Amino acid sequence: MTANVSLQALSHNFGEFQALDDINLEFAAGEFVVLLGPSGCGKSTLLFILGGFLTPTEGQVWIGGQDMSRVAAKDRPTTTMFQDYALFPHMTLRDNVGFGLRMRGQGKAKRNAKADEMLDLVGLLDKAGRKPHELSGGQRQRVALARALAVEPEVLLLDEPLGALDLKLRRQMQEELKIIQRKVGTTFVHVTHDQEEAMAIADRIAVMNAGKVEHAGSPEEVYLRPKTLFSANFMGDLNILPEAQVGRAAGAGMVYAARPENIGLAGEISLGDARLTEASFFGTYHRCHFQSVEQGGQTYIAHLPIGALPQQGEALPLFASSPMTLKADV
């Protein structure tokens, strides 16, 4: 099952603190959406409002064409995969996964069959009779996913579910999440502060900052054509280009910027001579820090191809290509 989600003029306050400020977002049915932002940006608050654990101060949540703003969590077509998994420690994996179906009044045989099917989906069928404390972190993760999907929610909410895993397991789980999402077709709304994770799994990314959505779009859009300086910075390293070098004014409240891969030894915009101060090897490129010779305060980060590494301290002409025009932070 799957449904579209529409957030309309959503605001939420915790006392004096405004956690969410006029959020308007549309998620299509079956999309893998990632809410991305630094801690405290309101992304988890937004997820909790979607799940029905918080009632928004203002605005509406529509799921599958129905106003869910004031519907309790237990009656919503959403389930959540929690950050700490929140498995029931006194139940076997099968009972954990079948819990939602039990609450929906399904008989034991039927819900066990479904639970086994879900455990099979996440590769843990052989451990169906075990208790959660016998599993590793990654396995608990999968059980939490199976449990949330067993009731066939229209929207699955994932609250930084991969935060506690080590890097390798995390990358592996990202791929699995994506594959499972394609298989079940449910709309996934995933919260994270890891931009690489967001790029790896999302169909659509909503970059959030201080309670607002800075930019929502495909990973390509958000990375290559960001709308604001904040989202550009959050998605990766960024070089601010002086207007004087670009040769034309960026406009009021706007700046020119370029990604490190668009800075190099050739290009359409000359940045003048710059000195290499630091370089590190990243396997597929050299990440280099340059300092402008004429304007000492101006530094650039460039990704240079393998084999093109200049000498440390060497000054050479630096160029930028395809600059972005961004709204500066207010």
Next chain:
Amino acid sequence: MRTLGWLYMAAIFVFIFLPVVVLVLFSFQDSRLPVPPFDGPTLKWYAQVLADRGMMEALRNSLVVAVVSSAVALLLGFFAAQGLARVRLPGSALMRGLLIAPMTVSYLIIALGLLTVFNNLGFRPSLWATGIGHVVISLPLCFAILFAAMGDHQKNAERAARDLGASDLQVLFLVTAPMLKPALLAAFFLSVTFSWDEFIIAFLLTRFDVTLPVEIWSMLRSGLSPATNAIGSLVFLVSIVILILLELTVFRKSKT
């Protein structure tokens, strides 16, 4: 150093258990006084105690009061702890303090207070009155144990259950209570042992039907006898059984 440690441990155990060992030993005394030299063993005092209808009735009363008062205290303590742990209310800290406060008050004061209140209400001293007194002393204990056991972990599991469609009652019975099972059992059995041993409240709040400690006390007034040792040993045995039950059901499970 090492031998000294063992000696110290042995001395501690002798200090703690010598009175109990002496009590149990002289319950098997053949002559009429439970003093050395030991001239047993015999089971005649046990036979006498077990044939004593007043004593057996007191034992039954004690068990009933202990189990019922503990069950009531557990239920009230559970609801109070659940409420105060989950819902933010004005004055939560004050309420928590008030709930635990009776623990710091001496049983004598509690008994006198209850006696005064019951007198004014026209409620006669009885096993019921004693039971209420025991709820008063067990409730803070149950509350404190259960409140301490309710962590974030539990809260998150409850939220997950609600997310999966469980009603408040289903959350309570299918998630909260089973997750708290060790704490619930510990609180219950501790309350039972407290009530089982309690003398002052039972003494002041009973009249015709009495609990075991009160019955033993009236027996002691007529002088020492191996029969008192026998009944004391029986009381001790019950406490030991409860402890072993607790060990087997609660602590073994929580280790895994």
